[in-house]
Amino acid sequence: MAKEGIGAAVRRREDSRFLTGQGHYVDDFNRPGQLYAYIRRSDRPHARIRGIDVSAARNAPGVVAVYTGEDLAADGVGGLPCGWQIHNKDGSPMAEPPHPVLALGKVRHIGDPIAVVIAESKAQAKDAAELIAIDFEDLPAVADVRAATAPGAPRVHDDVPGNVCYDWHIGDLAAVEAAFARAKHVVRLDLVNNRLIPNAMEPRAALAECDVTGNYTLYTTSQNPHVIRLLMGAFVLHLPEHRLRVVAPDVGGGFGSKIYHYAEEAIVTWAAGKLRRPVKWTAERSESFISDAQGRDHVSHAELALDEEGNFLALRVSTLANLGAYLSTFAPSVPTYLYATLLAGVYKTPAIYAEVKAVFTNTVPVDAYRGAGRPEAAYLLERLVDVAAMETGIDRIALRRKNFIPPEAFPYQTPVALQYDSGNYEMTLREALKAADYEGFEARRAEARRRGKLRGIGISTYLEACGIAPSKVVGQLGARAGLYEVATIRVHPTGSVTVYTGAHSHGQGHETTFAQIVADHLGVPYEQVEIVHGDTAQVPFGMGTYGSRSLAVGGSAMVKAMDKIIAKGKKIAAYLLEASAEDIEFADGVFRVAGTDKTKTLGEIAFAAYVPHNYPIEELEPGLEETAFYDPKNFTFPGGCHVCEVEIDPETGVTRVVNFVAVDDVGRVINPLIVEGQVQGGVAQGIGQALLEHAVYDANGQLLSGSFMDYTMPRADNLPSITVGTESTMCTHNPLGAKGCGEVGAIGSPPAVINAIVDALKEFGVKHVDMPATPEKIWSIIEAHRPRLAAE
Amino acid sequence: MYNFAYHKPASLADAVKILSADPEARPLAGGQTLIPVLKQRLNKPSQLVDLAALGLAGIKVSPTALTIGAMTPHAAVARSAEVRKAIPGLADLASWIGDEQVRHRGTIGGSLANNDPSACYPAAVLALGATIKTDRREIAADDFFQGMFTTALEPGEIITEVAFPLPVEKSAYEKFRQPASRYAMVGVFVAKGPKGVRVAVTGAGQNGVFRVPEMEDALAKSWSPDSIAAIKVSPDGLVSDIHGSAAYRSHLITVMAKRAVAKAG
Amino acid sequence: MPQVSLKVNGKKVTVEVEPRTLLVELLREKLGLTGTHIGCDTSQCGACTVHLNGDSVKSCTMLAVQAEGAEVLTIEGLARPDGTLHPMQEMFREHHALQCGYCTPGMVMSAIDLVNKHPEGLTEEQIREGLEGNLCRCTGYHNIVKAIAAAWEIMHGKKAARAA
Known part of the structure; x- marks a missing residue:
C-alpha cells in the first residue's frame, strides 16, 4: 500500500490517455447537428461603432445566424461580472464599468468581440465574418499606465475619470515615514514587471447545446466549471443552475488564464438556446493573443530604509497596475491582496506601506497569471534587497540572513495583514547555495572570463501566499465568493472509492495525487480509487483550481470527507463488532476494537452500509458517502531559495542560464515527481519572463507581439536543466500540512535571473535591468559603459 | 483560408501553362511559408499548382557545380554528405532553417521564389554566386533578388534547380535568430569560391539580402575575423523592430560575419 | 470536392x-x-x-x-494493438515528461523522429535543439529531455524497457 501512498513517486495514471491520443479536450467533442461560431473582433484599439451591417454575412453560404451586442442586450443578456471589489483609500468602491459580452457602442481593445457568425462549418463562419461591415470612428487610445494616468489622457471608459479603477493602499504610512526619517541608508528602485501572455498550449474553446426541454450543457476550457456556471447562469444569461451543466474535461493548461468567465462561453450557450443546435467555438492562437486575459504589467517605485547594520526599517512602494480595458473576473484582487500583502516577504521589516493605482488602458484585460501579484511582489523585493546590498556594501546573502524572520518567530504577523504559520528560510537558503555550489562560483566566473564570457550568479529568497483563503477574510477584502473547496467521497458497496472533487486538474496530475491521498488515508488500494472532477453534474460544488490551492484546500476537503466516512464506519463497526464506537480504531483500511483482534475491513463496513441487513438502521442511514466543504483557516506560505547562474556573451548581449537550482518549502509532498515537474515548469515560465517574454503594445494599443512569431515562448534550447529540491516545514493549519507548489517556480525565479545578470554586469556599475533582459538591452548597457571602461 | 482550386500537374509544361494563364494562380512548393500566409488570409489565390510531381527534387555534383533541385527539402540538403563535402556552409545553413518539421517540407525553390527578407537561403545563393535555373532561363543570383518578397521571376515562371559553382574553398553561415520566430534576425554567409570572396547578409536589410563589398575586399586581402572587425554596415536601410534596432542589427552583422569567417577556417 | x-x-x-x-x-x-x-x-x-x-x-x-x-x-x-506503448511513450510516462498532455502527441512524434534519425547518439544539447519545433508550456522541457535520452537507449537497443 505504501508504495502508492503519500510521498511516493507514483507515475501518473492520466498519462495513459494523453500519451496515446485518447485525451478529451473541448475541441475534441462534437455533437450531432453542431454549428460553428466565429467571432468578429475589433482591429481597433479604441473606436466608436457608428453602425454594423451584417446583411451580407447573414446571406453568406452556410450562415445560420449573425448576432451583435444589440441582439444580446435586447434578449436581456447581462455583462460579464467582476468577482472582487476593491475600495479606494477614501473608502469609496472602485470604478466598475460595464463589460458587455459583445461590444455595445464602443470597442476598447484589439480583440474586443463585436459580432458572432454561426454557420454550418468553421470556414463558412469565418468567410462570412469578413462580410460584416463596421463603421468605426477611431478614438485616441492609450496603452501605457503612465500615459493613461497623465492629465488629458484619452478615457477608456467615459465615466472613469483619469482611467483610475481604484487608488488603494495598505500599511502604516506614519510608521514608515518615521522609520525613513531615522534611516542610515535609503535605497530606491524603479522597476517594471513586464506584461505576459499566458499561452496555455490548448487554445480556449467552448461547445454548448440545449436540449428540447431547455437544459443546457456547456463544455469549456475552464479551471473552475462551477464558478463559470454560477457567474454565467446568475449574472449573464439568467439560467438556473439546475438547468445548466458545465463540463471542463481534459484541459490543456491554464496558468490562470482559464479561471475567468469569458464572453465566448456566454455567446455559444446563449446561441445554442436560440438556435436549439449545438454551437462550438475554438480560438485560433491569434485570437488567444487578443482575448485571453494577460498577466503582470506593473510599474513600481520602491524604497527600502535600513539602519547602520543593515536591518530593514521600513519599505515604501508605489505601483501603477495595468488592468487593460475591462475588469476581468478576479483582476482587482491581483495588484492588491495578492501583491502588496506579500511585500514583507521573508523579512522582518517592521513597517511597510504600499499604494496601488489600478488603471484602465486600451489593452487586453489583465488578470491572474501563474503567481498573480506574488511574482510582482517577490521580484520587487528581491531586486530591492540586492540593490540594498550593492549600495550598503553588505554581502547580499548576509543581508538576507540578517533580516530573515527566524524559525522561532512563527506564527509571525507581518505589517501587511498576513500571519505566516511556518517556514525556515535559512534552511532553504543553505540547501540551495550548497546545491548550486555557490562557494565555487568565483572560480567559474574566472573560467568564463577566460572564454570571453561574463558570468554571474543571483539568488532570491522568496515567499508566496497561496491556498486562498478563509472565506470570512476574503469577504472582508472584497471577494464576492467564498473560497472553500468541496469533496464527496463515495465508498461503493464492495469497498472501491470514487472521489468527486471541486478542484480541477489541467496538468497538475490530481487523478494520481488525490488517489494517493485517499489510498493512504482510507487504506484502500490505489487502483481502487477513482477521481472525478470538472463536471457540475457529478461534483456537488467547487471553486476550482488556481493559486496553488488544489491540494491545500481541495485535498483538505477530501480529508475532511474521509474523516466523516471513518466516523460513520466506526459506528457501523461498533454495531457489527458489538463494541462501543469510542473503542473502535481505524488504521490501514481496518476497523478494530482497540486491543483485540476483532476487526472489520472498510469493504465489509461498506457492504453492510449498502446491504443493511445487520445494521443500526434506527440510528444510522444506510450508505457510505460523505461530502465536506473545507474552508481554509489561513493562507499557506510556501517559500524557498532560487539560485540562477548566467553567462552573457558581451559581443551580442545574449544571456544563457547555465545553471538553475530551486529549493522550495512546499509543505507536505504527496508525489515528489509531480512537485519537481510543477517547479520546473514554473521556473521555465519565470525564466521566460526574465529573458524572453513580453507583450508589447505600441503607444496606441496595437499589440506588436501578437503571435508566436513575435512573442518569445521559451523553447527547450532556451532553458537549462533545472535542479529541484524540497526542504519542507509543515503547514500548521490544514490536515495534510500541504502548502502548494504550482506557482513557486514562477515566483522565485525572475528575480534570481535578473540578480544574476546584474551580478554578471557588476563591473559596469549596473544597478538594474528591466525584464525581459533581451540581448539588445544587455548589449546596449555594455556599449554604454564601454567608453568609461576604456577611459579607466 | 479562402478556398481555391488545386492542381498537381505531372509535367513542368502543364504547371507553367496553368500558372501563365491565370495571374491569380500560385505555385505550391513545400508550403511552409505559403500555407501559413493562406491561413492568415493574407493571400487569395484562385488556384494552387502543386509542384511535387514534377521530379524537381534531388542533389547532383559535378566538378564545376553542385546542383540542387528546386523541390529538395532543407533536411535533405542538411544531411547530404555531398553537400557537406562540397559546400559545408550550405549544409550548415540548411540545418538552421525553421525547425526539423519545417525542414522536412520546405524547399530551396520555394524559399528563393518567396524571397522573405529573413530567409536563410538567399544569403548562401548570393554569397556563392549561384545560378537559378527556371523552366525558361538561367538567372544569376546577383540579378535574382530584387527586394523584399520580390525576385526576377516572371509570372508563371518556375524555378527548377539551383546550381552552385564549384570548387568552393571556404564557406560558412552564422545566424542570429529572431528569438520568437527563429527566422534570421541577422544571417551572414561568407564564401570563397569561383566567384571570389563574397559576404551576403540576410534578415537585416529592409530590401532583403545584400552583399557587403567592404568586407569582401578586406577578406580577399586577408581571410581572418580581425580583418573585418572594424567594418560596420550603416544602420540606414536596416530593419528596426521590437526584436532589435537597426543599430543593433548593424553591430550583429559584424559579429556574425567575424564568427562565420572563423567557422569557415 | x-x-x-x-x-x-x-x-x-x-x-x-x-x-x-x-x-x-x-x-x-x-x-x-x-x-x-x-x-x-x-x-x-x-x-x-x-x-x-x-x-x-x-x-x-x-x-x-x-x-x-x-x-x-x-x-x-504508435502503441501496439495489444496496448504495449512505444518506448518513447513509455519513457514520457516514466519520467513525467507531460503535464496537461496537449503538446504531448506532437512532442512524442517529434522525439521519435529525432531519435530515429540519430542512431549515433544524442547529446542533451542536440535533444534541446531538436525540439525547436515543439512548444511545451507546462514542463520546462527538463523531463522531456530526460525521457528522450532514455528512449534513445531503448530504441537503439542499449537498454531494455523498464519492466512495467
Missing part, C-alpha cells in the same frame, strides 16, 4: 476534402483522430506533428490533398 487517398496508421482511407482542408483537419474532423492537436496558427508550436512517410511534419502546414498516396503515422498509431 477532390478526393484524397492515403494510409493513416497503416489503414487505407479515401476521403472527400475541400482543397483548403489541412491535413490536421482531415485527421481530426474526417477521421476522428483527435490525438493530433492544434496549438497555433503560425506553424510554430508543433502540437500537430505527425509522421509523413517517416518524417516529422506539421500537419497544420500541409494541405490534405498534398498527402495523396502518403503514409501518415499519428499518436494513435
